Amino acid sequence: MTEIDPYLKIYVEQLRGGKNWPLHLDLEPDFLDICEKELTFVDPIRLDGQAYLAHEELVVQVSIKTKAQVPCRICNEPFKVNIVVDKLMHLEPIAGLKRGFFDISGILREAILLEVPSIAECHSGHCPARRDVERYLSKPSQGNDDEIEGYHPFRDL
Numbered sequence: 001m002t003e004i005d006p007y008l009k010i011y012v013e014q015l016r017g018g019k020n021w022p023l024h025l026d027l028e029p030d031f032l033d034i035c036e037k038e039l040t041f042v043d044p045i046r047l048d049g050q051a052y053l054a055h056e057e058l059v060v061q062v063s064i065k066t067k068a069q070v071p072c073r074i075c076n077e078p079f080k081v082n083i084v085v086d087k088l089m090h091l092e093p094i095a096g097l098k099r100g101f102f103d104i105s106g107i108l109r110e111a112i113l114l115e116v117p118s119i120a121e122c123h124s125g126h127c128p129a130r131r132d133v134e135r136y137l138s139k140p141s142q143g144n145d146d147e148i149e150g151y152h153p154f155r156d157l
């Protein structure tokens with residue numbers, strides 16, 4: 001169990017009296033604690049938002065920007081996709097915060113994982129290996145239909 005990054009802790013006391021706690025941070029992705037073969041995070045995680053108290057709840061309002069590294073579905077090479085969470089809103093009852101702070105890593109992790117595409121293709125959907133794969137896939141038992149619009153090496157002979 002690693003120590004919680006102090007930037008990820010929002011203390012209720014700091015927000016008393018209607019104070020806003022600005023959240024403008026670049027966090028190392030370690031806190032996500034994701035080490036999977038098919039999904040890694042190496043870029044910083046950018047937060048923009050704020051925390052404040054409303055009635056008996058701690059309100060966290062934050063936009064998240066980072067990049068996830070996933071394998072391309074065509075060539076299988078790892079590449080980075082943009083992850084953007086626009087204005088995540090989380091309400092946490094203060095009564096439940098026994099230690100006096102709220103650790104935002106859980107809500108960030110959950111929001112980021114929801115935005116990771118399950119299928120992704122490199123070069124914004126134009127994987128260079130796509131043509132090879134499509135040629136290979138369309139080859140077996142397609143009959144002569146392929147020939148109509150295809151390559152006619154002997155047409156001019």
Ligand SMILES: [Zn+2]
Nearest residue numbers: 072075122127
């Ligand atoms: Zn690819």
